[in-house]
Amino acid sequence: MGKDKFFLKLTLFLFCFGISLFDFSFRSNAAFARDIIVPKIPVLLVHGYQPIPFDPVETWKGMAEVLSGSRVLPEKLRESPTGLWYLQRSPYDPQGRDVFISNYAIDNKVPTILSISLYAQRLQEEIDFIKKKEGVNNVDIVAHSMGGLIARRYVEAEDFHDIQMCYNGDIEKLIMIATPNHGVLMNISIYGVLPFDTNLMYTSIGEMAPGSPFLETLNAGVTTSQKHVECYTIAGEKDFLFNRISNTQSKNSYLLLDGVVLESSVKLSDAKENIVVKYLGHFELYKNFEVQEAVRNLLNGKSVPNPIIIAKQNNQLNFWFFIKTMFAKLIEYIETLFIKLSVRFS
Numbered sequence: 001m002g003k004d005k006f007f008l009k010l011t012l013f014l015f016c017f018g019i020s021l022f023d024f025s026f027r028s029n030a031a032f033a034r035d036i037i038v039p040k041i042p043v044l045l046v047h048g049y050q051p052i053p054f055d056p057v058e059t060w061k062g063m064a065e066v067l068s069g070s071r072v073l074p075e076k077l078r079e080s081p082t083g084l085w086y087l088q089r090s091p092y093d094p095q096g097r098d099v100f101i102s103n104y105a106i107d108n109k110v111p112t113i114l115s116i117s118l119y120a121q122r123l124q125e126e127i128d129f130i131k132k133k134e135g136v137n138n139v140d141i142v143a144h145s146m147g148g149l150i151a152r153r154y155v156e157a158e159d160f161h162d163i164q165m166c167y168n169g170d171i172e173k174l175i176m177i178a179t180p181n182h183g184v185l186m187n188i189s190i191y192g193v194l195p196f197d198t199n200l201m202y203t204s205i206g207e208m209a210p211g212s213p214f215l216e217t218l219n220a221g222v223t224t225s226q227k228h229v230e231c232y233t234i235a236g237e238k239d240f241l242f243n244r245i246s247n248t249q250s251k252n253s254y255l256l257l258d259g260v261v262l263e264s265s266v267k268l269s270d271a272k273e274n275i276v277v278k279y280l281g282h283f284e285l286y287k288n289f290e291v292q293e294a295v296r297n298l299l300n301g302k303s304v305p306n307p308i309i310i311a312k313q314n315n316q317l318n319f320w321f322f323i324k325t326m327f328a329k330l331i332e333y334i335e336t337l338f339i340k341l342s343v344r345f346s
Contacts, residue, residue: 040089041172042098042134043067043299044126048145049204050105050112057085060101063142066292067299069093074101081125082106095300100130104150113203116146116214120153121165131170138172140299144286145261146204148179152218155229159221173230175295178258178282181233182219182265183210225270232273232298234291235266236280258282276307
């Protein structure tokens, strides 16, 4: 009986001792992992044109989690010039990045119709804040739609002979998702067709119209590669009714677009790579996990497949989606006209 008690006590002691060793080893390895992680360049996520109201954190939540390796809610940095959000990288993810979410609009209750140049000035302020907070000289930027034009407006500031803003050489990589580098066809009705409100050409909507003075200047001068920015574009390619009715000669001939922006409008000749994602639309690209993983790999210097083919689901003629998209654009234009006319006659 005495021997049984002795062996029982010995077994319990060894078990507890083993657990404590495992716990110590786990904690030590975790601390060691935090120590050996090489600091990565922080990433700034920049959203595109937004109607009202909108939430930048909700827009970028999935992308921020993939890039940081963390699953906590982003922290509001009220001391930053625009009110950035911040998500610290996971200590257990060697490839994770500190992620910042831009709030260049500042007021998320109004549409982002101000000048892209103004938004670029705010973006520069955000970059300066991030560099100081992180103790780095460069940032990487991942931008969706108009957000890419805002980043390019900062990088290519000398094209505009801007005395209020100059590029500081502080962007290492720029990944633009569905950015209308050569304009949005749906915006052609705004620029040059509404003479009673010519000030619209100086809003973000007018600036994104093909042939606008803003895009002509942006695409005629220095390029991102000349400014030593490693640039990538990601374009969506999805079969909507709009594609088919635009090409009547052949039912198998399409205008390649993501439902809003033409694939050809996204591509840049000086980009390191122009990537195509098949079967995803304009507002699906940045939310898709495979695209998020591709962005993570590009930031970490890894190659990605091109094209990226997403499992084809319901990709047939979608008449009602087309009508919904056109109606949404019409509402945006009416909102913009109302705001501009209110200012003019007030």
